[in-house]
Amino acid sequence: MSAPDAPLLEVAGVSKQFPGVRALDDVSFTLRAGEVHALVGENGAGKSTLIKVLTGVYQPDGGDLRHLGRPVTFNGPLDAQAAGISTIYQEVNLVPLMSVARNLFLGREPRNRLGLVDVGRMNRDAAEILAGYGITSDVRRPLGLMALGAQQMVALARAVMVDARVVVMDEPTSSLEPREVETLFGVIQRLHERGVGIIYVSHRLDELYRICDRVTVLRDGRLVHTGLIKDLDRLQLVSHMLGRPMSEVRKAGFTSFGGEHSAADSRPVLRADGLSSRHKLTGVSFEVLPGEVVGLGGLLGAGRSETIKAVAGALPLDQGTVEVDGKALRRPNPVAALKAGIAVQPEDRKAEGIALGLSVRENIALAVLPRLATAGIVSERRIDKIVETFMQRLRIKASSPHQRVGDLSGGNQQKVLLARLLATGPKVLLLDEPTRGIDVGAKAEVQALIDELAAEGLGVVLVSSDAEELIEGSDRVVVLRDGAVAGMLRGDEVTTEHLMNVIATAAS
């Protein structure tokens, strides 16, 4: 028998190693019955790995996993499900082409006397259950036709139906409408009363303070803090997440960024006005002067990457305009943005940045091919020249320009990408996490390069999860929260303390 007040789920001293990364390092975590436990941390903090350990997707390298006080090993997700642990992922993982009712009862369909699926009962039950979640649409329609928020609700209903003792929610509100969020909170409240333990992953501080009892903060794979959320104010929470002691005095020289850049020309090179996109951005406006580095600050999911994409024409906008040198882009799309002088380095280098299978040379020349060609036929000599120039300038280390980019180190891949951007002769450079996943040496080089480019008069927009990089690299910082501008730091205010203060301030 398990002890009556033993925690539902407990991990002690868990570690998980991946090639080159220690994703979890001696992390302990306890989930008690009837509590809503927030799990927070920035990118790469180890949240996802911890969740995957708890749900049996990963097997830990070390440490203990206890379920209701008894040691257990989950050899796969099925073991965890059998133990009453249900997970709702950010992306709904149901079958879009099957009906809502079928999805809800998938694998547990009610049978009639012949052993066939009792469709009538299934549909009736499904309608009844979903009504409790505020969903009244026809349960016989394919799930894929419902709004994403409603789909997520079905996933939640399904997870809870399985007599779950533990429900893991990974950013459940990221695609929900405010009304749906309320319904979700209602469901969480009911689960809470039933004694179900909930692990709640979110970056929205307001939500955490509203519904969570306890909070665990991870950073760089280590446990930073765990305790009741009411004992921790927002500023403390943010400082735990970003890893800067609040008292820490700003020190120069952490990174390879130099001093401030003086803006010689006061006319903005980039002006974003009221950028709005459903669920993602609401009225984001800012300006960048020539020679200025403007940082976009905020927590994960605050809308930093979305803002970059919106400016680059890669995110469909409901409203808002982007102006380069005072000229508004007519139809925002990547081709038009590039023509106007906006070059973007996307956050996910491998998925959206470089073509791994192509050579260094092809990658650098890709965006400027028309300029290097006569009547559609490219000039190898002109390509060679431009490739040589940038390989030297950015010190790209490759065995030859013909080497496959996929075989280069992360730092050199990033430099190849930057070379492509610079080859277009941009006026504005949008850099989304330019130093992520590259080694220390390359990081310093990239940071120095950003400085140099700004000094040459480019307008730079910088996104970085590394607070030091953001603060030291930027002349001004636009702080985003929940897809809107929450504040602006300029001059002496550009410090980590101010940044955390603005992030932590409750949305009014």
Next chain:
Amino acid sequence: MTAPAVFKPRGVDTATLRRLLPVYGVYVALALLVLFNIAWTDNFLAWNNLRIQLVQVTPVVIVALGMALVIGTEGIDLSVGSVMALGAALIPLYLGYGTVPAILLAVVGGIVVGLVNGSLVAFVGLQPIVATLAMLVAGRGVALVLSDGKYKDIRAKDFLAIGTDAFLGVPYTVWIAAVLAAVVGFVVRRTVFGRRLLAVGDNRAAAQLAGVPVKRVLITVYVIAAVLAAVAGVIQVSRIGSADASRIGLLIELSAITAVVVGGTPLTGGKVRVLGTVAGAFLMQLLTATMIANNLKDSTAQMVQAVIILVAVYTARERRTR
């Protein structure tokens, strides 16, 4: 130095072999097959025999060139056989206006199908296999309607000359295929379009953000593939002297895909091997011819072809690094 060997001699490490085999394997296999035929097949080197082989492989080569481009964008075009039939069906209808207008109209037919294919893929966002499957069905249907489902003999001498006459002893059709292969090779290597095509195939999202007009590239690729197929249809009609929309180009999409894959172009996109594709088409053609010349059944030839396809795909299963 010796050519990359298939016998795995000691001294060549497996990593190098695995890298080189998908690229050069087709040439080695082709060379071996030619050597085998020289040694064992009577009259193999007779010009008459070689000419027949060349003429027979021509339509597959032309269709496969377009297929290679489509596959380079991580797509596939199943409609090429139907486009051949469509081109063939248009010829007897307009031959009355002269050879050139008839051929131009067949090409226009190809352009239309290509535009539909390309739009379905680029704008509607259908998977290439589904979009072109629809045109595989619809294209031949239209061809049958145009030709009333009848087999039509062609008597126009000018037109038939394309299929029967020769220049420097080599049939016109073979020259056409050779020129098209050279042009496609040049396009892939040396033009803005060719480079963009490879970038779209390797990483569509990255190409998009790098300002590549992805939709335009995709549509152009499908149009080129369909035009080449229409040309292949025209050539086929001129060679056999009749247009039969229910037979022409039947299952050629499979031969074309085989030639492309055996020639070392990965189905995952980002790479196009034009010469390899031509060699792939020759290899499959010669394989069948060898079997027949040595009195093996056609069914045996098919099984051997299947083995070759599997070997090609197996050696090409790249260590994906992403």
